[in-house]
Amino acid sequence: MNEEKLRFIDEYRNKEILLKLIKKLKREIDNPIKIMEVCGTHTISISKFGIRRLLKGKVDLTSGPGCPVCVTPNEDIDWIIELCRKFKDKICLTVFGDIMRVPGSNSSLFIEKAKGADIRVVYSPIEAIEIAKKRKDLKIVFFGIGFETTAPSIAISLIEAKKLKLENFYLYSAHKLIPPALDALLSLGEIKLNGFILPGHVSTIIGSNPYKPILKKYGLAGVIAGFEPLDIIQALLILNELIKNKNYDVKIQYSRSVKPEGNEKAKKIMNNVFKECNSIWRGLGEIPNSGLELREEYNDMNAKLHFDNINVSPKENPACKCGEVLRGIIYPFECPLFAKACTPNSPIGPCMVSSEGACAAWYTYEDWKKYKKMMKNE
Amino acid sequence: MCLGIPVKIIDVKYPEAIVEIGGLKKNIRIDLIENVKPGDYIILHAGFAIQKIDEKEALETLKILEEVLKRNE
Amino acid sequence: MNNIENIIRLAHGGGGKLTLQLIKEIFLPAFKNSILEKLEDSARINFNGKNIAFTIDAYTVNPIFFPGGDIGKLAITGTINDLAMQGGIIDPFISAAFIIEEGFEIENLEKIVKSMKEECLKNNVKIVAGDTKVVEKGLADKIYIITAGISFIPEKVDLGVHRIKEGDAIIVSGTIGDHGAAILSTRYDFKLSNSLISDCASLKDLVKSLLENDLEIHCLRDPTRGGLGTILNEIALKTNFGIIIDESKIPIKNDVRALCEILGIDPLYLACEGRIVCFSSWKKRNDVLSIIKENPLGENAMLIGRVTSKFSNKVIMKTTLGVKRIVSMFLGENLPRIC
Numbered sequence: 001m002n003e004e005k006l007r008f009i010d011e012y013r014n015k016e017i018l019l020k021l022i023k024k025l026k027r028e029i030d031n032p033i034k035i036m037e038v039c040g041t042h043t044i045s046i047s048k049f050g051i052r053r054l055l056k057g058k059v060d061l062t063s064g065p066g067c068p069v070c071v072t073p074n075e076d077i078d079w080i081i082e083l084c085r086k087f088k089d090k091i092c093l094t095v096f097g098d099i100m101r102v103p104g105s106n107s108s109l110f111i112e113k114a115k116g117a118d119i120r121v122v123y124s125p126i127e128a129i130e131i132a133k134k135r136k137d138l139k140i141v142f143f144g145i146g147f148e149t150t151a152p153s154i155a156i157s158l159i160e161a162k163k164l165k166l167e168n169f170y171l172y173s174a175h176k177l178i179p180p181a182l183d184a185l186l187s188l189g190e191i192k193l194n195g196f197i198l199p200g201h202v203s204t205i206i207g208s209n210p211y212k213p214i215l216k217k218y219g220l221a222g223v224i225a226g227f228e229p230l231d232i233i234q235a236l237l238i239l240n241e242l243i244k245n246k247n248y249d250v251k252i253q254y255s256r257s258v259k260p261e262g263n264e265k266a267k268k269i270m271n272n273v274f275k276e277c278n279s280i281w282r283g284l285g286e287i288p289n290s291g292l293e294l295r296e297e298y299n300d301m302n303a304k305l306h307f308d309n310i311n312v313s314p315k316e317n318p319a320c321k322c323g324e325v326l327r328g329i330i331y332p333f334e335c336p337l338f339a340k341a342c343t344p345n346s347p348i349g350p351c352m353v354s355s356e357g358a359c360a361a362w363y364t365y366e367d368w369k370k371y372k373k374m375m376k377n378e
Numbered sequence: 379m380c381l382g383i384p385v386k387i388i389d390v391k392y393p394e395a396i397v398e399i400g401g402l403k404k405n406i407r408i409d410l411i412e413n414v415k416p417g418d419y420i421i422l423h424a425g426f427a428i429q430k431i432d433e434k435e436a437l438e439t440l441k442i443l444e445e446v447l448k449r450n451e
Numbered sequence: 452m453n454n455i456e457n458i459i460r461l462a463h464g465g466g467g468k469l470t471l472q473l474i475k476e477i478f479l480p481a482f483k484n485s486i487l488e489k490l491e492d493s494a495r496i497n498f499n500g501k502n503i504a505f506t507i508d509a510y511t512v513n514p515i516f517f518p519g520g521d522i523g524k525l526a527i528t529g530t531i532n533d534l535a536m537q538g539g540i541i542d543p544f545i546s547a548a549f550i551i552e553e554g555f556e557i558e559n560l561e562k563i564v565k566s567m568k569e570e571c572l573k574n575n576v577k578i579v580a581g582d583t584k585v586v587e588k589g590l591a592d593k594i595y596i597i598t599a600g601i602s603f604i605p606e607k608v609d610l611g612v613h614r615i616k617e618g619d620a621i622i623v624s625g626t627i628g629d630h631g632a633a634i635l636s637t638r639y640d641f642k643l644s645n646s647l648i649s650d651c652a653s654l655k656d657l658v659k660s661l662l663e664n665d666l667e668i669h670c671l672r673d674p675t676r677g678g679l680g681t682i683l684n685e686i687a688l689k690t691n692f693g694i695i696i697d698e699s700k701i702p703i704k705n706d707v708r709a710l711c712e713i714l715g716i717d718p719l720y721l722a723c724e725g726r727i728v729c730f731s732s733w734k735k736r737n738d739v740l741s742i743i744k745e746n747p748l749g750e751n752a753m754l755i756g757r758v759t760s761k762f763s764n765k766v767i768m769k770t771t772l773g774v775k776r777i778v779s780m781f782l783g784e785n786l787p788r789i790c
Contacts, residue, residue, distance in 0.1 A: 004400065004705045006384075006399060006400050006705070006708065006709060006712065007384065007386070007399075007419065008384035008419060008431060008436060009383070009384060009712065011440055012440075012443075013771060013772065014443075015771065015772050015773050016447060017443050017444065017446060017447060018772055019773065020446045020447060020449075021443070021446055024446060039380070040790045041380055041381060041790055047776075048770075048776060049770060049772055049774060050770060050772065050774025050775065050776055051774075053774065054774060067790060068789075068790060069790065096424070096787070096788065096789045096790075097715075097786030097787045097788045097789075098786075098788045098789060098790050100784075100786060110460055110461075110462070111458070111460065113460075113461070114458050114459065114460045114461065115458065121786050121787065122639075122787075123424065123425060123639040123640070123713075123714060123787040124407075124424045124425025124426070124639075124640075125424065125425070126407060126425050127425070127639070127640065146380070146424075146789055146790070147380070149380035149382070149423055149428065149789075150380065150423065150424055150789055152410050152426070152428070153407075153410070153423065153424050153425070153426040153428075156393075156407065156409045156410065156426065199380065200380075200382070201380035201382045201421070201423060201428065202380065204382070204421060204428055204429045205428060227382075229772055230443050234439070234442070234443060253439075255432065255435040255438070255439060256431050256432050256433070256435045256436035256439060257382075257421050257429050257431060257432070258429075259432075263410065263411070263428065263429055265410060265411065265412060266410040266411075266428060269409070269410065344779075344782055345468050345469065345782060363779070364777070364779050365776045365777060365779075366776075366777070367777060380789060380790055381713075381715045381788060381789055381790060383709075383712050383713050385713075396643060399709040399712070399713070400705035400706045400708055400709030401644075401646050401704075401705055401706040401709070402641065402644045402646065402647070402706040402709040402710055402713075403641075403643040403644045404640070404641050404643060404644065404713070405640060405642075405643060422713065423789065424789050425640075
């Protein structure tokens with residue numbers, strides 16, 4: 001029962017190899033390095049598997065803006081909430097589970113559901129299509145969050161909706177692109193990094209090439225890593241070598257899934273349905289060409305165009321330091337609200353939303369009080 | 379930012395496929411990849427296969443990882 | 452956030468942090484008494500020198516027919532188990548109330564009642580009182596069942612959080628998360644998987660065999676809503692002890708684990724409906740394990756951890772990688788994620 005392994009997962013969780021690899025990594029690091037891990041799933045893996053603690057003193061791992069829920073600004077959440085309120089009983093909102101608990105300016109989808117809005121969590125956008133087929137009496141709106149990993153799947157769903165001539169399916173696109181965000185983040189010049197652990201599944205779609213000019217421009221190295229503990233440590237080993245040799249290149253550790261050119265078919269499908277647009281990122285402001293919007297051929301499925309009289313006045317909580325956490329300039333526990341007014345149970349900012357952002361990962365898995373004390377004593 | 383799990387293809391009926399992991403079976407979509415057949419492993423994200431796993435590369439990675447066990451340190 | 456605190460959310464019923472908050476802030480202050488404050492699975496009442504276990508449970512499971520059982524079977528086993536956790540294994544009696552939505556098929560009601568009958572016969576339990584209410588369409592989700600149970604506790608049996616000691620062994624009687632996984636599989640299109648089955652079962656006989664032998668059992672809990680992670684946190688909070696568990700020892704079926712990987716859910720918070728978490732003296736741990744394993748429900752029993760005084764109010768898990776991490780309180784809902 002427990003003895004059976006899950007193939008391509010458990011092999012990369014081998015305890016013996018991990019401990020030896022970590023010893024090797026610590027030995028090979030001469031001076032402590034500061035690395036940004038961009039992806040929310042990496043943040044969770046690093047905390048859940050205790051990697052952050054094991055590398056203390058040698059590798060300083062800071063989280064970046066790769067959590068699609070965390071970087072979605074209040075404006076989008078408020079819009080979706082207003083949609084649910086204005087068209088109650090006429091629409092069914094379908095969402096990924098991640099976004100349910102994220103607070104907007106004064107409510108969240110969780111609360112709106114409790115108040116009677118028809119909001120359904122799906123695992124796949126195809127489930128939303130199925131609902132649209134069954135419930136011709138409702139308008140089904142899909143709240144599209146996620147980066148390049150997810151956008152191609154959403155694109156297929158829209159192509160499917162068109163094929164089925166569905167007249168009641170809409171997308172609100174809040175999709176974003178990672179490379180422009182990295183460029184914008186680095187242009188701020190706020191943090192001194194040595195390199196990046198780059199997202200494994202975004203890169204499965206886009207490949208390693210898009211990162212190269214950006215990292216070269218700022219003199220940084222990057223390694224695309226898988227999500228298992230051995231993947232992450234192996235990626236750090238490769239990254240350390242690149243840093244030591246001042247080799248500002250992008251290497252692929254997660255080669256079983258990532259090719260330099262990525263997934264050409266998925267990219268093509270994504271580009272057939274979406275076009276680049278400017279997008280607002282929490283913590284980073286508006287970044288040109290960093291978002292995805294539906295092409296004109298899909299205007300009739302564009303929720304923003306169809307429901308065009310939704311007005312919102314978003315306001316951000318001035319005490320919330322999510323922006324600084326997302327830019328990697330503070331640790332979650334350095335936010336004055338962390339674990340006090342802001343907990344996973346009652347999050348003030350999206351970074352604390354359960355199992356998603358850096359704040360939640362730290363709160364849920366790390367002995368952050370110890371870390372805070374250690375930092376004070378340094 | 380992305381939960382993607384390796385699963386095995388056991389039946390293909392484009393654009394759908396049936397996959398298996400740990401005895402669990404599920405219907406998924408394979409519109410985003412080409413040339414999959416039963417026995418192949420793919421990365422599953424939000425009900426879609428986003429890439430076929432390159433088993434050669436996977437074994438190569440493991441080999442390098444296992445090397446560290448052979449050294450006495 | 453100004454409105455969060457004003458309305459009940461689904462998470463309030465999840466068995467985690469919010470449920471506890473609701474109990475502590477609304478129910479306890481109103482119904483204050485020393486028996487209720489113990490917050491055990493059943494109340495233990497002394498009645499003319501004899502000890503009685505008394506409990507009540509509401510069943511709102513969705514879907515009402517799930518792999519491995521239905522709401523009727525769950526209502527009976529759930530109440531039998533709550534009584535059993537307090538040691539209430541002698542002559543259990545149950546009363547059942549049904550709240551049925553207008554339009555509910557009678558054929559389905561018959562199926563549910565048949566399940567309840569079968570489970571009662573199996574366990575030598577009688578339903579001795581009942582009530583039925585029908586509400587207008589839309590005011591209930593098909594059918595809700597509320598069951599209250601009462602039974603005698605054998606003399607000299609005293610189970611509860613108050614008996615847990617430093618160093619106590621923590622044993623789980625079988626694989627975790629089976630019920631929760633079976634329910635989730637119906638929601639997110641895993642219909643091809645017929646291996647995910649609820650572990651819904653009566654634990655009365657298992658508890659009987661534990662209490663008959665001199666095993667120094669201190670406390671029994673069944674990890675229903677909120678799963679193993681919730682029970683352990685509740686105990687850590689109530690006793691002011693700490694709990695340390697070993698992830699590699701926690702029994703979990705491969706398909707349950709696979710489901711959790713795909714949906715991004717932590718199996719520690721998935722409900723079990725036929726499992727016991729047993730706190731016994733460390734000295735007796737091997738005997739406890741042997742007795743549990745003799746029962747067909749206990750074949751996968753494992754010693755998973757220990758109660759400690761090295762830290763308090765926390766549950767720490769040594770992961771399969773050998774690194775320790777905190778097991779925090781469940782937030783109330785198991786939702787799939789993409790990230």
